[in-house]
Amino acid sequence: MNTMTTTTPETATTVLDASGVTMRFGGLTAVRNVDLSVKAGEIVGLIGPNGAGKTTFFNCLTGLYVPTEGKVSYKGTVLPPKPHLVTQAGIARTFQNIRLFANMTVLENVLVGRHTRTKEGLWSALLRGPGFKKAEAASHARAMELLEFIGLQDKADHLARNLPYGDQRKLEIARALASDPGLLLLDEPTAGMNPQETRVTEELIFAIRDMGIAVLVIEHDMRFIFNLCDRVACLVQGEKLVEGTPSVVQADERVVAAYLGTPFEGAPGADEVAEVEAAEAHSTTRTEGETQ
């Protein structure tokens, strides 16, 4: 499948380039040989039925999992599989199950997001020189700016755990933005939201894109995805089935079939089968029972 090169403009620089990412858990291959690239200024969607491996793919990108095979590069440099280094490099993320620092305040959550962009260590904290005060003030200002951006500036002193659900999702985005990323990974940012909140989130993501941050977003809400994204990739059982503009993906009957639960074996075209076999041939020594 060479969709990548055919559907996106060549002009923009590539922010994220994942190639041949494979993740196996024992006998289960959750992600199989997935290639995906995101260019500057793009919003890319990642869809797929439950258990398709979308979150696992995110975890491979952000270093929470060490991919069994494949490599991930950000703006041309290969990323080490260490989450803090990935964030340092410029990729920030949110989580499908909200993972805020529940007992820290809203403001503190965002300040933690600033961690990689500030330097003050223990000594500077103990000695409290002018540099420390300046850096703290700058971090506070930036954090408040981000809270204003998502509209939570009035709740800066609340505990994160006491926020309503929708606000928690927004706060996760603000916390991720605090690390000044070049690429933002959103794992189901509208899960559990009502249609109105979803609309707001959509606007928010557009605004983030306009700030010059590329976005890769996982979502089950198709209307949301097709509205939002410049390009959509569909994962099914760990493999990338199709990738293209929303209209192309929307029209693809394999995607529809995958969501409706038609057995996978019947769906893929011959080229994919060949691709899978080729990948398998030179990547594994033993043929794992492909259970799913």
Next chain:
Amino acid sequence: MTTSTHQTTPVLAIPTPVARAATAAGAALTLGSTFLAWTWTSEFPGDLTVTGYPGGLQVLTLIGAALTLLLTLSGYGIKGLRWLTPGGSNSPVRLAALGALGTMGFTVGAISVELGGVVNLEPGAWIGLVGAIITVAASLGLPHDQNITDTTEPTALERFLNSLRAPTPGRPKELPSWAEILIIVAAFGIGLFVATYGIDTAYPELFVGYLIITGFAVTALFKAGLMARLSALTTKYRSIAVAAAFVAAAVFPFTQNTDQYTLIAVNILIFATVALGLNIVVGLAGLLDLGYVAFLGVGAYTAALVSGTTASAFGVQFPFWASVLTGAAVSLVFGVVIGAPTLRLRGDYLAIVTLGFGEIFRIAVGNLDGVSGPRVTNGPNGVPNIPDLNFFGYNFGESHTILGFELGAYANYYLLMLLAMILVVLVFSRAGSSRIGRAWVAIREDETAATAMGINGFRVKLIAFALGATLAGIAGTVQAHVQSTVVPEMYVFAGPVPPNSAFLLAAVILGGMGTISGPLIGAALLYMIPAKLQFLSDYQLLGFGLALILLMRFRPEGLIANRRAKLEYHETDQLDVPDETLAGTTSGTTKAGA
């Protein structure tokens, strides 16, 4: 002033005016009785036989009764007393009344048991007891301070517990700042007096009475909203409050005539300082360290070996500043050596490794005696004869007269240890409210999310662990000189004498994780209770365990709650709280990032 709160059915159905009057009368009766004789013989400690002025436990009862009376009068809305109860007046009255009854009842019980029968009670004691019972009963007829919006019919116990709840007070009237500062100073003066009284209690009965009355009185003042006012003031004048606290602490040795209680105070300071250091590791970074006392031992042994004592294997005598630095450095090295391999792992490995390290340290220094191993530490005999410190001719081992006050040897060490504690407090508060402190808390809250936010978990945890070790090491260097002997058995995992690892952890948890004052209060209580109640020795650990269980059930955030914990455990007045939303996410770390 109950005008702003809803009136709910009180626990006992007594008309409010009657209840209030009876409470005041009962309290006055108890108060009066403390001037009478309670028993006929001075065999019971404290001399309660004198008519005319109160003594010993009578004083404590008097304080309880007087507080009850004052709060009740404040409930009448008497001008000049209303500032006592900005929150609610009825629940504090109930608590103060319970405190008075507690001390009164305890005294009566103690006299009867120790002297063999109630015949040993004089009428005065009966009057006081009846007064105290009337006070409590009548106070239960006072209305609730806070309306509980509960549709189910509450049980009697629930009604009683609800009757002790009080709303948070509103904003206070602005006072001129000199007045506010004066209030802070007065509060710390009272604090010093209360603490000194506790340390100076001469016999166990008095200490038990002290615990009862301070426990109830402090809670009553919390419910009255006075403590909230005070903490608002200390936040406003933070540096003044901190200075006042340390000045109050520094005044303590000047109030003492003998070294007897100063020694207790020094030991409390050592224990509290180490507990505060542990609080960085446990309370902020969330690392369970079960062998923390070993770092104290490392510092103490290092200082002992370079102190110039003849028992040392090294014939060197470092000046004190150098031995502090050496002790800190050696502890730091041990902290890094223990932490580096284990902090990469998640979960309970650290607890197990530190537990092991604590024991290994104790056994190792016990074996480096020239028989089982090289002669370094003299084995079980330890390093004795550690010389007293000498700063520019100021010998810590001798008494000095300063400002007309005689300061004994332990007073010198007390002041030195206070400096060490100030250092640890400073480190704790500065590190805690900085980028690194936020990273610690983030790691404690959710390590996966923290690393995904760019925090190098291993590095940050190692800093916390090593910092904790270093601070304990510094405390250890002072401890070696205070004790003048270090032996391996001072550094056990659990034992009857604090500090040991279990008690250190208990002080942190009991006092309140992540706070500064919590571990200090926790350590003071955990040191004083065993020291003052030696007759309990066999039951001490049992009681300790029971107390911890009760605490975890009723006040999981510890005696002193930090802002976070308060919101975490008691979110009563927060609207639309989605309680479950985050409950599962912080614990489910197996599926990283899922």
